[in-house]
Amino acid sequence: EPEVTQTPSHQVTQMGQEVILRCVPISNHLYFYWYRQILGQKVEFLVSFYNNEISEKSEIFDDQFSVERPDGSNFTLKIRSTKLEDSAMYFCASRVPGQAASGANVLTFGAGSRLTVL
């Protein structure tokens, strides 16, 4: 079964450092998402991406965050200057396009990247 792959599985970084989290979505998926989950709390939407541009972002996704799809397969989340409160599990998700298709509205999630900011 196709999977969404995320690397690294766990990253520890110092406050103020830049972090890049990588995701390889399922190959025929065209919508991409980043969510985060602070330990024990709800899953929070960060950003959605389609057709090589951000389609929607939350208030969490400020100027410190950016996303890109540099090579047609990877989908990356960059945090420019990490803060303690950025410590969380970051989930990448993807889905196929379209409204009517049976699989079009189902998000497939990766296993997550745990970010620890010290």
Added chain:
Amino acid sequence: AQTVTQSQPEMSVQEAETVTLSCTYDTSENNYYLFWYKQPPSRQMILVIRQEAYKQQNATENRFSVNFQKAAKSFSLKISDSQLGDTAMYFCARKDNFNKFYFGSGTKLNVKP
């Protein structure tokens, strides 16, 4: 507000028994999609079941079924014959007519032997 509410932070059930997890949501849309995702301790979320709002028939997937009450904006998940492997965090989610998915805060389900 486009919120999804799960009022039960944690629930327990004995193995082989039935448990129902509650979910309510808020929307002004007429057509949308609803989901239950399971997040086992390994932490990858996987789809359990989904429901299209325009379908009146409640979705079922083996031991998992939903009670979708559109007028009440309620979407509960029933797990029959609970198994130890059902122990996980369960998230209710709604997709709007555009591109956004809204998640509830989750219900931690403990299945006891």
